[in-house]
Amino acid sequence: MARTAYHHGDLHQQAHDQALAVLRLEGDSAISLRGIAKQIGVSAPALYRHYADRESLLAExxxxxxxxxxxxxxxxxxxxxxxxxxxxxxxxxxxxxxxxxxxxxxxxxxxxxxxxxxxxxxxxxxxxxxxxxxxxxxxxxxxxxxxxxxxxxxxxxxxxxxxxxxxxxxxxxxxxxxxxxxxxxxxxxxxxxxxxxxxxxxxxxxxx
Amino acid sequence: MARTAYHHGDLHQQAHDQALAVLRLEGDSAISLRGIAKQIGVSAPALYRHYADRESLLAExxxxxxxxxxxxxxxxxxxxxxxxxxxxxxxxxxxxxxxxxxxxxxxxxxxxxxxxxxxxxxxxxxxxxxxxxxxxxxxxxxxxxxxxxxxxxxxxxxxxxxxxxxxxxxxxxxxxxxxxxxxxxxxxxxxxxxxxxxxxxxxxxxxx
DNA sequence: GTGCCAATGTTAACGCCGTTAACTTATCAC
DNA sequence: GTGATAAGTTAACGGCGTTAACATTGGCAC
CATH class of the missing domain: 1.10.357.10 (Tetracycline Repressor, domain 2)
Known part of the structure; x- marks a missing residue:
């Protein structure tokens, strides 16, 4: 399975980066999976293919x-x-x-x-x-x-x-x-x- | 205006105590105004007569x-x-x-x-x-x-x-x-x- | 090349949340 | 008594995390 570009691309890394950007600007409580998904241009449940839940993203x-x-x-x-x-x-x-x-x-x-x-x-x-x-x-x-x-x-x-x-x-x-x-x-x-x-x-x- | 017992009683203090109990057991993220209101036996918006918002309760x-x-x-x-x-x-x-x-x-x-x-x-x-x-x-x-x-x-x-x-x-x-x-x-x-x-x-x- | 499988995405929906609007009720001042 | 007002109610909006059910696509076996 390629890790470069699939359906969307490297969604995992992009979600990580977007979450980090939100964290820096507004703090961890402002990190929402729906918001991150929307800004990436993807559906919210898609994130669950890469992170078990919100806590896992924060842990990463x-x-x-x-x-x-x-x-x-x-x-x-x-x-x-x-x-x-x-x-x-x-x-x-x-x-x-x-x-x-x-x-x-x-x-x-x-x-x-x-x-x-x-x-x-x-x-x-x-x-x-x-x-x-x-x-x-x-x-x-x-x-x-x-x-x-x-x-x-x-x-x-x-x-x-x-x-x-x-x-x-x-x-x-x-x-x-x-x-x-x-x-x-x-x-x-x-x-x-x-x-x-x-x-x-x-x-x-x-x-x- | 009496502070002993009105419609409900001293809702302010009871909400404070209930929130503190939840905080001790499960942490601040588990404090929800709806949950506190339900356990007190009152409607959720009633809390807004005593606290401007959730943050004010946590601040107290x-x-x-x-x-x-x-x-x-x-x-x-x-x-x-x-x-x-x-x-x-x-x-x-x-x-x-x-x-x-x-x-x-x-x-x-x-x-x-x-x-x-x-x-x-x-x-x-x-x-x-x-x-x-x-x-x-x-x-x-x-x-x-x-x-x-x-x-x-x-x-x-x-x-x-x-x-x-x-x-x-x-x-x-x-x-x-x-x-x-x-x-x-x-x-x-x-x-x-x-x-x-x-x-x-x-x-x-x-x-x- | 074809066909299948698994990975990856989609929409719909559930239940919870904070918060506001509009309305009702009880208490106090007079 | 009678307002004024403080303190409560129900209904509703939008957002959230999360799950279920379905759709699509890439890659591999043959």
Missing amino acids: LAISGFAALRQQLLSVEQHAPRAALIGIGLAYVAFAQSEPNLYRLMFGGRVLPKGAHPRLDQAGLGAFNVLQDTIARGQRAGYLKPAPLSLMTATAWSLVHGLSQLTIDGHLPNADAEPQLAEGITSLLLEGAIAHTDAHTDNNEDTP | LAISGFAALRQQLLSVEQHAPRAALIGIGLAYVAFAQSEPNLYRLMFGGRVLPKGAHPRLDQAGLGAFNVLQDTIARGQRAGYLKPAPLSLMTATAWSLVHGLSQLTIDGHLPNADAEPQLAEGITSLLLEGAIAHTDAHTDNNEDTP
Whole structure:
């Protein structure tokens, strides 16, 4: 069976793209199968040949979102431990801010109760692992204290996820100095996470 | 106009309670005005005498959620700075875990785009201020370093909010040791936030 | 080439939803 | 009592997800 052009063409991909466009502009609640079908120029039940239901389409959007997040995190320079850790935090928050509606879908928790969609869980782990690997590298380099890896990863992820969510929803009152905020927050956490080897125990900022 | 019993009774409050019950059991997307009206024993348009639309009902649920969160945070013992800070973090996460669907509604971001509902924003600030006051107290006591208050508050809030969201959605892989996790995370951040006065630079736990 | 099968599309319909319009009823002020 | 008004009613519109039943088309066996 050809995947290039059949009755209509690659309806699967077109529906995915159209749904992503609606998501970006109006959020996931504005995604309707009937609306997508109409804008593609196809009948609504045709979508059910490619997606089991509306939730499956949203899950696929979230999966591609996690893949994109993973790629953005993988592109962070990994030479200097401190720069890598701060860089990955900034990259994470930057992704959420560049795709707020997609990020809300990925972590909204309303769709797909976490164990229902194996591919979605795996995609989330793929992004999570990049963060964990960076922290493990910082530990092996002796930059981070040898606390349990799971604890440090959970802490770092909680921080960047919380900051992402709060900023894209406008909850932080003084979000004006936002880039400095992300860096300042990451640095503040790092000061509690670095190994105190009599080298950098105090305010050791490397920002101009 | 009496507020005790009219045609039906206190429909406003009953609708609120019924919606909250549905929210707790099935999440906000399961809240339908028709369903609530039917279970109360009233006609669906009757609800429009008390709520402008479905979003207003959800906003009111979120407002009462923020009030409940504020009360829970206010009940934290405020004597010792470190105990107060860890206690408020644990209380915050405990609230999210005890009311996951309500917490998702409060911070979901899909409903009420942040500036649309003034009472909702004010309720959020009410909870936020308790956290900020605790941090300010810790600074005045000399326990926390004199970094900008907005930065420290944003960091703390990001951390507890992120941890709450990740745990209630089951994203943290090893959430088995969850109470220890919340405390360990809070302590880890604190080690970067406390003032290093040659008094408690290392692992200075005050828990049994 | 022909014929069949499975994949992919169509229209019609069901039941639910939010919301509005038009109307009815009960309570309070006087 | 008698309006005015708040609080309820039924009827209806349009949109939604989803399913059933039917139609079409591409590709493969022969």
